[in-house]
Amino acid sequence: MRKRYLLLVLAVVFGLTLLAVERYTTELVTAATQVVSLEPDYYGKQLRHRHYDALGQLQQTLQADGSSHIPAFSETRLDKPVIITQTAPQQTWRVSAESGRIQDANSQVELRNQVEIRSLAETGQTNDTLSIETSQLLYQPELATASTTKQVTIRNGNSITHATGMTLDIKRQHLDLQEHVSTRYVQ
Template sequence: MRKRYLLLVLTILLGFALLAVDNYTQEASAPLTENQTAEADYYGEILFNRRFNEQGALEQSFSAQRSTHFPTTQDTVFDGPVIHIQDEDGSYWQVQAQLGTMNDQDDLLRLRQDVEIRPLKRHSSATDEVVINTSSLDYLTKQQVAQTTEPVTIVNPQTQITATGMRMDLKTQRMELHSEVTTHHAPE
């Protein structure tokens, strides 16, 4: 009989010990607070990335002043992103913005705030400089396509074009303006 009571008491003590361990592990792995989930897991300063084609020629380069990665959303936020793309003619285009975000799972770079697309000058005497401005732009990095549904302004020294929505293949230099297209031309 004593052995039964002793076994019962030991079983109860073991049960309480297991409950205490379970409570302790639940407290240690408590859900993250809202502030903790918004914390970045790494930062980067002065980021450079280059992509080459099958022939080994530079096809696209990306730089940013700063990058911040958030593990819960798997997003990276870039400050001052700049992209250089070489088109089929060998000319370079530059796409830049104040902010950019990219998810780890796709090749879509979302550019926001003062987005600008322009060809890079080969000669300092170039007078036909084109500048494309918009407030936000989605850039598909693998296809080298820039698109937006926001208002767009395209300016060169003699012409100003405004539109709502645009799609531009930077590789082939083909642009589609979606709606509300207005052109003002001032001949020299």
């Protein structure tokens, strides 16, 4: 009878040991899986994406030195993105930054670090170009609008303007400065 109890006790101890080992290894595998899911599921180098209108005219080009998609955050991260937009009267705008990201749910491009918007004059024209600099910008490609709540510096010819927050409608070529606007003209 004692042997049966001893055998039963050993079976219970063995079963509890197996449960403890299973729980421990499950926790390790779960933690390792979470770390792996933060890794990109694909990379890209020298990205170039072109968007055309219904008539086949080039509207926008998105370029980046590199890109990586992070499924855990549902976003694509961009290295040195450049967006070039052409408007109806043949005006070209260049938006660039050190880094950017695009959420999977929409096509908005969030640009960060050394963001610059520059109007590019056509070849042969002598007009001054407009340059806008900021630290962060939200660009909406469908609307061709750029906005920020951060400090902006605008250079146009001999004038320098500082403001906090702005919205630029590239198609209409309309710039709205939000607050703390100061302009200095140097001759």
